[in-house]
Each structure stands twice: as C-alpha cells, then as structure tokens.
Amino acid sequence: MTLKANLIRWHRWAGLAAAAFWLVQALTGVLIVFHWEIRDAFIPGAHRQTDLAAIERTVGQLTPEGSGARLGSIWTGAGAPDRYDVSITGDTPEASRSVRIDGAGQILVDGDYTGPAAWTTPLVLIHHNLLAGDTGSWIVGISGVLLVTNILSGLYIAWPKRGQWGRALRVQRKGQAAVRHYSWHRALGLIVGVPALASITAGVLLTFAGGVERIVQPAPIAAPADAPAGAASVGLAAAAGTALAAYPGSTLAAVYAPDGERPVWQIRVTQPDEARRAYGATRVFVSAVDGRILARFDALDAAPSRAFVDGLFPFHTGEMGGLAGRIAVAAIGAWLVTMIIVGVLLWAARRKVRAR
Structure with a gap:
C-alpha cells in the first residue's frame, strides 16, 4: 500500500x-x-483596589499565633480584578483551607466554592x-x-x-x-x-x-543560596510592595511565603506587556530578614529557552493574543x-x- x-x-x-x-x-x-x-461573576462583592496592608492583616487573622496555621501562597483569582485566593496550610489536612478575598482583604468565599459556577472546577x-x-x-x-x-x-x-x-x-x-x-x-x-x-x-x-x-534546559529560577539567615521581620505587604515597585505598572500575580532557614519571599508580578494575562512570569525574591531584593527574573527579558517554557501556557490558552x-x-x-x-x-x- x-x-x-x-x-x-x-x-x-x-x-x-x-x-x-x-x-x-x-x-x-x-x-x-x-x-x-465565569466564577467571579457569581461571587458577589464590589470591586476594591488592592491594599497590601489590609491583605496582610487578613492573613494574620487567618494564621493566629499558636494555631499552627501558616500562609502557603496567594494567587490572583484571574477573573475579576483585585481578587485573590489565599492558601492556608495547617498542621493537619483538616486545618488547611482556601479563602477568596477582595483587594481590601475582605473574605468573599471561605473554603471550597459551592456557588453556581462550581462546575468549572x-x-x-x-x-x-x-x-x-x-x-x-x-x-x-x-x-x-x-x-x-x-x-x-x-x-x-x-x-x-x-x-x-x-x-x-x-x-x-x-x-x-x-x-x-x-x-x-x-x-x-x-x-x-x-x-x-x-x-x-x-x-x-x-x-x-x-x-x-x-x-x-531553561535557566533555573530560585532564591540565591546565600540569602541572609535570621529572624523574619519583613511582612507580606512590604515584600510585595518592593516587588511591585521594581516593575512599575505591574500587578500582583502570586506570593509564596518564606520557608526554611533562609527566609525569602517569592513574589510573582504581571507586567503590562507579558504574554500571560494574569499569572505573570516575572519573579522577585525579597529577603524576609532585611527587605532587600535578592534576585529578580524579568519575563520580558528572558532567555529564549525560558521564554519558550513560560510561553506554552499563554499560547495554549490564547492569553498571548488577549x-x-x-x-x-x-x-x-x-x-x-x-x-x-x-x-x-x-x-x-x-x-x-x-x-x-
């Protein structure tokens, strides 16, 4: 044949x-x-601009001292602007929770979303x-x-x-x-x-x-091995504010809380010209000890190998074309x-x- x-x-x-x-x-x-x-359309609440200090206070209320609860990460909701998903990690699976908040830190959804758009998950x-x-x-x-x-x-x-x-x-x-x-x-x-x-x-x-x-084999993205050790004294608002100031006009995409012996905040921001609409690929590592920027990775100036890897998601979803x-x-x-x-x-x- x-x-x-x-x-x-x-x-x-x-x-x-x-x-x-x-x-x-x-x-x-x-x-x-x-x-x-679709999901955010069914979550009531007026738009409130991002207030990093208010978000930090809400996180503090969700992780009171002695409770064993701690901040895992914060991600933009990607739907309505200035809404975020806060992941709280507990000592037991039952103590872990996810909370959707607005820009002013007010809780919109506590736990798994069960509204009319729950079918999207x-x-x-x-x-x-x-x-x-x-x-x-x-x-x-x-x-x-x-x-x-x-x-x-x-x-x-x-x-x-x-x-x-x-x-x-x-x-x-x-x-x-x-x-x-x-x-x-x-x-x-x-x-x-x-x-x-x-x-x-x-x-x-x-x-x-x-x-x-x-x-x-794109260049790895990680905090420097020689990040200063010591007690963490720089909070979420200061660290995220430092990262946003490093890239004027950017919006907050994600926050990874410090972990380990060398506490470092990892902040992801979305620059206006990035291919990703919400989950920006620009990373800033901020010391939780003294607030200095330890490393930064600009998605708009990435090497071809890193740009290729980071570009797969926005290309597949169409975000690259708005x-x-x-x-x-x-x-x-x-x-x-x-x-x-x-x-x-x-x-x-x-x-x-x-x-x-």
Missing part, C-alpha cells in the same frame, strides 16, 4: 478509536477558556488530568500526541495540489451524504488545521512540562468538536454505502 493509503487508514481508525475522548477534551477546553471570569481538572492525578495527566498527554499525529496525517491527506485550493475548500451542499460530509471535513481541516495543530501541540508540551524543561486570542482558542475547540462529529458521520455514511 502507498504511504497515503496507509495514512488514510491510520487517520480513520485512530480517529474513531479516540473520538469520544477527544470530544470530552475539546468540550471541556471550550467551556473553561473563560472559567476565571471539575471541568478544569478533567481537561488537565481526568480527575486522576499524574496517571490522568499521562493519559491526556498520550492522547494529545495521538491527536497531533492524526491532524498531521489529515493535513497530508487533504493538502491539495497547486491550483486546486478553490476546489478543496468548496463544500458540497447537495448529493450523497458521504460526499457532503467529506467536503466539509476536508475544507474545515485545511482552514483551521494548522493553528489547531499549534495550539494542541502546546497543550501536549504542557502536559509533559518536566520533560520539556529537561530538554530545553481577548481575541482566547476567543480563537475557544473556536479551535469548537472546530475540533465539529471535526469529530463530521468525521464519524462520514465514516457511517461510507459504511452504509458499502453495505448496500
């Missing part, structure tokens, strides 16, 4: 075998593109790892590789010869069902296949992020759903013809 004939068989049977799984991934992907905004986890942890991530990654090869084979099969693009992109609205389904499947595949291939490949690389980093990019990613998900359905209909129609 010729290469093209073998690819046609592979494209057909691999697609049929994984169709249901890909359909779940595509649908969940479409539904979670704007999951941050399991959808995100299904899309990432099928609610099955590392095992699920491997399954998602392997199915992603299969999808990438299926799209590549489809593009090879459908790619028209020079001068035949008009015919290849023309859809048939009349005639046999198999002919109509094929024309739609081919035309849609040629129009959206390449950008879809790029977005899905980025998603696969994200799934195998550890392996990608071992191959690309609102238009996120809409485009949702459209790619809808395209994949359509291609799966039309592909199954095409197979069924051809099978029906052969059975006559």
